[in-house]
Amino acid sequence: MQKGGRETMRLSEFRITNYRNITDSGWIRVNDVTAIVGQNEAGKSNLFEALYCLHSYVETQYNPDEDWPVDDWKGKKNADGRPVAQAVFEFDEGDAKALFQFAADITSDNEGSESEALTVAPPDGIRLFACRGYRQKTGFWLCDEKADPIAAESLGLSKAKVSEWANEIAPRFVLIQDYEFSGAQVELNDLKSRLDAAGGQRHNLSTEDQTILIVLDLADIDLDDIVQKGGSAAGRTLRQFDSVAASAYLTQQFQKLWKQKPVEFDIRVDGQTLNIFAKDKAIGFPVRLNRRSTGFRWYVSFAWKFTHASEGDFENCTLLLEEPGIHLHYSGQRDLLGVFENLSETNTVMYTTHLSSMVDQANPERVRIIETDNDHHLRVTHGVVSSQSAPMAVIESALGLTSDLSGMLGNRKVLIVEGGTDVLILSKLSGLLTKGGKVGLSDQIYMWPAETSTKVPMYAAFAIGQRWDAGALLDTDDAGHQAYKKIKDMSLKEYAKETGHEFRVLMLGDAAGVKKTDVAIEDLFPDDWFLDCVNRCYGLALKLDDLPDDGSTLIAKRVEIALKQRQGRELKKKDVLTEMLRDFDSWTKIADLPRGTAANAERLFKKVNAAFGLENT
Template sequence: MKLKKVEILKYKSFSTTQTFQVEDDITILVGMNESGKTSALEAMGKTNYFQEDEEFKFNLTHDYPRREKKAIDKAQTIPDAIVTTYEIDDELVEKIEKQLGAGIISNRIFSITTTYDNKSKYAINFDSRKFIDFKTKALGIASAALTEKLKVVNSVEKLNELIGTYSDEKYTQGLKTLEKYYSNAWKWPDAIDEYIVRTFLVPNIPKYLYYDEYYALPSRISIEKLEAGELNDNEFKTAKALFELADINTEEILKADSFEDFIAELEATEAIISDELFKYWQTNTNLNIDFQIDKIASKDQYGNTQIVEHVLDIRVKSKGVSLSLKNRSKGFNWFFSFLVWFKKIQEDKDSKYILLLDEPGLNLHASAQADLLKFLADLSANYQIIYTTHSPFMISSENLNRVRTVLETDSGSQISDSIQEKDPNTLFPLQAALGYDIAQNLYVSKKNLLVEGVSDLIILTAMSSILEAEKRTYLRSDVTIVPTGGLEKVATFISLLRGSSLETVCLLDSYTDPKGKAKMDSLIAEKIIHGKKVRFFHDFLDTHDKADLEDIFTKNDYLKLFNAAYTEYTDISEAALNPAINQIIIQINQHLSIPRFNHYRPANQLTKMAVDASFFDPQTLENFEKVFQEINSLFD
């Protein structure tokens, strides 16, 4: 089961409803300090926390938006806090329908509204008639009249009343076997819906685990205070998790004279954690955790020595030097403590978990944060992860679709997709992440022409040089061609690169994906980019309503490049192509019966052949000149 959408209704800084989609692997909440990122994680965690914890229960006094608290008190109602939407997975659907009938799960999407008294309201859409048909047929007592009567049964009592109307044992005994489906413990209008939710959905709804830097292990743990629950709340939770992982009873330590067995158990646990830790902690791999249990003694008023406290001392050794855990880097402490906390839920094989990480790796160096990203990517194969950050090094420019921005406004915290965000401070980590990635691959100038990929960059650069040699119009020299890595990323690039110091023009293949077009239309509507600054290749071809860059060549010219690049195929002639199709790429794919060929190879062939203008049909040169004339004018 996957979390698909979150709708925060009223919670702390969220005074207006905020909705965001959740990715199947990793979702990132980016925003400034105090923007509401932590509150969003808390609200999710309080819907189904993995253990009993008063800190993760909704509290009307502490959690409801303060400016509206008086009004809700006067209304004397219990308000809703948050709506979480889930999708039932194939395995669970199969399990339900095997017992209750095929087709009963008519809609896999369902939502849970959690209220401030920590109760849940379910919005579902199941077809209980399918259950009736399935069960009565299986019992050999199906009839239209019985189906109609069962439709209004919503309790065991009602079922027994119905059974009482029959004298035939086939009916009475058969219907009696349906009793468990109508127990309706929660008194819902539809007993079958209630049975499905209570029996199948609730046990499979993912539990939430929240973690932030305050859960770090202390260097010295008083076992007496741990036993009495007197440690700092979050330290206590992590310290307790360590002892539970090592399967050590703290009462036994307090009674023991020797601690060797306990230390052996702790070290065995540490070895398991370290194996995973050092897969990703590359900063210093020469570290070892050392556990010591000390007795702290004092003399009483009669001079007698007595043990007043037992302390677990956690130390980290490096090259023969031992330091207490708190004196190692905060980053290492975070990583080690998180794995202790995380291992606690890994032992639970019967539940699904969603990890809520607040500013993970905040104290890690940039390169260590890159290692942490790899760690989270690996975890996301088995867990959905939602984390907050304002570090550009915790954002992968290859996965900007994962980002949701959080902004504090006069009307409360707001959550939106990254391409919709306009606040420069909120966008800064995204711009920095994108800029860092771009800086490693190409320069960005004040004038940028966004294209889809590297093959576009090669072709446009080569054809511009050929036209320049012919003293014809070519692409102006102060324009940098920026490949975005795909048509679907263009809108994100425009959004993140916008600014008064940058000029941006797009030169794109025709859209085939409605989502990409919708994103671009939204940017134009919001005046993030002017519609005239977005040009498509079909704009330069009177004969095409859809076109790619390759269509700017005449078909014969492009086939010369293609045939030279793909010597493994028999040369393709223009006559061999389907004349009913305009786009050369689709024509070639169809001719070869392949889904797609590598566009880079013909583009690269253009540079390898070192051709001049004589290689091309005059129409090709005219088409490219027309493109460059238009693009140059858009930068004037």
């Protein structure tokens, strides 16, 4: 039943009932990374605290005197045994096989001799179900894809062994709610006095004191022992060795989560005074931790509390973080999302937030919105749509929506495109075609730039949730196909139909009739014209024959490779766009357009207009 060196099972969905302001959350699906978005006092903390008690590293329990819903206070007398947290875990192939080998039932014949257990193959769709209620320990069962129980005996397994195996192997929950840590110096004898006065109960101490005790725990330093060692020269020498070992361990644990630059920690004890120093390897000069930035100290607190709460095991746990990154700069918050992405390779990460910068626009399927009903009970919405303004303000801010823009979008048909350059180019081409009596983009369609193709699904989910008549135009390349697949996997088109609104996805190459395998917005123009813009931008004389055939027909991709190989330079589309705009300004009629551009653009606009049910006039 060892965890090391193997893939692990994952939390798939969970449900909370009969807990504070949660009467029934319904089943909440979980991704490798899940963002719980909602306003303060909506119940996000309640959701995490209830789930944490299901299978935590430390012993916890539900207290009906504090946790039973206050608006059903009479029902508290019947609380015992009532379920609070339920969860379903997905097996991977190795987990399922290990369980069936371990829990295979051994039978005895009439003479009491044991017979060899018959091991059967795990059936498809089998999962692990966990449940815990008031004054109960967590129970584990097997279940099917619909979370309906499966009797262990029917599979030739021992029920007791299934429970024993699950209790050991199932991912445990780690809850981190408080990250405050000043890093100021501490008098260890005073800390010991405060702990003794609190009867050894750490939760009665300040957050600062609790964090210092966590540091000592991680460093395997006993507070009584280190205070006693300070009373003699020999003891102080031994204490110095303890401090060096502790510093190395804390540095190692911190570096697993902090990727920006190498940092070393140095724990120093002088007499009864403890200081923690942090040293950037590039600079080499130690600085007391309390002199470092709030954001850096936040990361320190996060890393060490995570290490402590998970008993030093960074793998196979479900990490529950309340409002992470609130003290970080915007760029630090985006870096933190990258940390979550890395952690999700071996853990399930769930976090609450009311910060738009902590919502990953590239992954709208990760968002769960917390609402409250008229009775202040929690309810959960999957996706980026809510009928309540407070949580939606987070989503609207993440998408760069202002109230004025939101209103304008609501009165139009919306075409989501991959970026601002697409809007600029398509607007120019549409204007020229319309002026020349050709078909341009209907003035009933509003183009909404999503910055990149990876963010298009987030915008699509929002538009559908707002019941806009919407669609998306994606490049015909790998990134565009991935975005289309994500929209399809999220069943956005089906959801749109349920609400009486259609959502359509158009691929640029097919819509414009461009005969290339891969097509981006630049490919509406002839290759030689785009290359001419690049040459003017960089002062080069590249020819089409100089461009490599890398398997892609994207002109920008081929130019990028040629620039890198010949000049060691990066292609910056914004710089090339400046040259393109110079040509744009000189185009006043259709005849000014590079050859073939007008035909490509008109085919595209006709397809887009038709997709929205608009006449091409």
